[in-house]
Amino acid sequence: MAKHKISLTINGAAHEAEVDSRLLLVHLIRENLRLTGTHVGCDTTHCGACTVIVDGQPVKSCTMLAVQANGAKIMTVEGLEQGGKLSAVQEGFTEKHALQCGFCTPGMMMTCTALLERNKKPSEQEIREAISGNLCRCTGYVNIVRAVQYAAEKLA
Amino acid sequence: MIPAAFDYHRPASLDEALKLLGSLGAEAKLLSGGMSLLPMLKLRLASFGHLVDIGGIPGLEYIKEEGGVLKIGGATREFMLDRSEIVRARYPILLDTARVIADPLVRNRATVGGNLAHGDPANDHPATMIALGATVVARGPKGERTIPINQFFKGLFSTALAPNEILVEIRIPTPPARSGGAYVKLERKVGDFAIAAAAAQLTLDKKGAVERCGIGLTNAGPAPIEAADAARSLVGKIPEQKNLAGAARLAAEIAKPSADHRGSVEYKREMARVMTLRALKKAVERAGGQ
Numbered sequence: 001m002a003k004h005k006i007s008l009t010i011n012g013a014a015h016e017a018e019v020d021s022r023l024l025l026v027h028l029i030r031e032n033l034r035l036t037g038t039h040v041g042c043d044t045t046h047c048g049a050c051t052v053i054v055d056g057q058p059v060k061s062c063t064m065l066a067v068q069a070n071g072a073k074i075m076t077v078e079g080l081e082q083g084g085k086l087s088a089v090q091e092g093f094t095e096k097h098a099l100q101c102g103f104c105t106p107g108m109m110m111t112c113t114a115l116l117e118r119n120k121k122p123s124e125q126e127i128r129e130a131i132s133g134n135l136c137r138c139t140g141y142v143n144i145v146r147a148v149q150y151a152a153e154k155l156a
Numbered sequence: 157m158i159p160a161a162f163d164y165h166r167p168a169s170l171d172e173a174l175k176l177l178g179s180l181g182a183e184a185k186l187l188s189g190g191m192s193l194l195p196m197l198k199l200r201l202a203s204f205g206h207l208v209d210i211g212g213i214p215g216l217e218y219i220k221e222e223g224g225v226l227k228i229g230g231a232t233r234e235f236m237l238d239r240s241e242i243v244r245a246r247y248p249i250l251l252d253t254a255r256v257i258a259d260p261l262v263r264n265r266a267t268v269g270g271n272l273a274h275g276d277p278a279n280d281h282p283a284t285m286i287a288l289g290a291t292v293v294a295r296g297p298k299g300e301r302t303i304p305i306n307q308f309f310k311g312l313f314s315t316a317l318a319p320n321e322i323l324v325e326i327r328i329p330t331p332p333a334r335s336g337g338a339y340v341k342l343e344r345k346v347g348d349f350a351i352a353a354a355a356a357q358l359t360l361d362k363k364g365a366v367e368r369c370g371i372g373l374t375n376a377g378p379a380p381i382e383a384a385d386a387a388r389s390l391v392g393k394i395p396e397q398k399n400l401a402g403a404a405r406l407a408a409e410i411a412k413p414s415a416d417h418r419g420s421v422e423y424k425r426e427m428a429r430v431m432t433l434r435a436l437k438k439a440v441e442r443a444g445g446q
Contacts, residue, residue, distance in 0.1 A: 002163060004164060020161070021161070021162055021163055021164035021207070022158060022159045022160070022161055022162060022197075024158070024198075027158075043157050043198070044157075044195060044198070044199070045191065045194075045195050045258075045262060046347060048259075048261055051261060057235075057264040057265075058260075058261050058264065059261055059264050059265050060261050060262065060265075063190065063191060063194045063195060063198075063262075063265070064190065064194070064265065065164065065190070065194070067164050067166075068190070068209065068211065070166075111260075111261065129260065130260055132259050132260060132346040132347070133258070133259025133260050133261035133262060133346070133347060134261070
């Protein structure tokens with residue numbers, strides 16, 4: 001099976017890789033590029049722990065081929081912090097106690113970051129809908145919603 | 157989980173894609189959004205020697221009205237329906253559907269054409285398209301042909317598309333005045349397939365009687381179901397409670413659900429009735445009826 005040469009931008013840095021057709025994007029990110037902030041949870045397109053932003057859209061990276069991301073601009077949780085400063089969403093998650101075990105947190109924050117890019121002032125309903133593809137099994141969603149509201153106010 | 161090995165092709169045009177399908181034969185499978193296909197490959201429920209990704213072909217993502225027809229490009233992503241002014245203004249049934257397919261992250265990749273071409277009776281668009289009386293446009297080596305939606309689904313994961321054809325467009329007749337439609341889905345949680353779901357689209361005449369009606373059922377048998385008798389039973393009648401309830405009963409009668417962790421056959425058939433009645437009521441309300 002032929003290898004594919006791909007080039008993509010992750011968190012602002014250009015990368016090139018030679019990948020098998022069947023390599024999943026999440027494995028490219030975690031294993032080839034060693035960006036292990038992106039998690040593999042269910043591995044069946046349900047939980048959203050693997051969410052990354054591809055060309056502005058939050059997607060489940062366990063259900064996308066690395067080769068499909070050729071030419072894409074990708075942002076992972078490692079790209080949120082800028083110059084030692086947490087992003088508004090990251091700050092919201094810490095201030096509002098929006099995580100407990102933290103496993104869903106990277107994916108959750110990528111979904112919320114993309115939401116605030118598109119909708120500067122989401123209602124509670126819009127926040128809940130936006131995160132409905134990300135599962136949290138310990139803290140629950142109340143504080144996650146508060147974290148997004150905190151970030152929205154901070155960015156306003 | 158890692159899929160069995162395959163070769164990946166990303167044609168830049170429809171002609172190139174059709175040539176690939178022709179030369180690769182039965183070993184080739186089209187990849188669109190991949191939200192059904194990739195999980196199947198990962199779970200090793202399926203394997204193919206070659207995937208032909210149509211994601212690199214320009215001009216297959218659009219939503220537009222032309223000559224009394226709504227045209228949706230085969231590779232249009234589900235989230236685009238939710239953001240389309242045309243859909244929001246005139247096709248509430250499509251908006252209902254687009255908002256309950258899987259979850260928002262999946263809808264960012266999933267495509268409308270893929271939702272139909274996968275031939276999964278649990279998918280949501282088949283019922284909607286049946287209710288709307290849509291037509292599917294398929295492009296093959298000899299050109300284009302159109303397939304009425306009620307002749308499109310042949311069985312579980314089986315459609316009228318030939319292996320060397322690509323679903324390039326979905327055409328929906330623009331509903332006339334006094335039309336309304338709705339899609340109502342019962343699901344255990346966000347992202348799950350339907351326990352039962354129903355789509356209803358109808359047009360009322362000037363006196364308030366039903367002029368045209370279409371009803372489709374999701375996950376109620378091995379293929380998506382057109383509840384034709386139920387829809388016909390309403391034509392010429394005032395859409396009042398007893399007539400709508402009668403139609404919903406007829407729809408439930410042709411449902412052939414199977415028992416699984418989502419419920420027994422009896423429960424699912426009863427829910428098909430309830431969902432049909434709710435969809436019909438909402439459709440009548442949106443059509444400006446009683």
